[in-house]
Amino acid sequence: PTFRELLGRVRRTALDAFAHQELPFERLIKELSPERDRRYNPVFQVLFLFQT
Structure with a gap:
């Protein structure tokens, strides 16, 4: 893509x-x-930071 x-x-x-942040x-x-792998915490496998 361009x-x-x-x-x-x-x-x-x-x-x-x-639009779905309250879910x-x-x-x-x-x-x-x-699919779960109990060796990893699903919450902290990805970190997304948004600052305004």
Whole structure:
């Protein structure tokens, strides 16, 4: 994709995330039912930091 297309994708993804920010984490996990590996904590495998 072009840089402009990539920025559009990132913008849509971020706005979708903000629209669903009140979704409880427990419900998200229940709906996704990801494959679990008990050696890793699912909350801290990925860190996302957003500052305004």
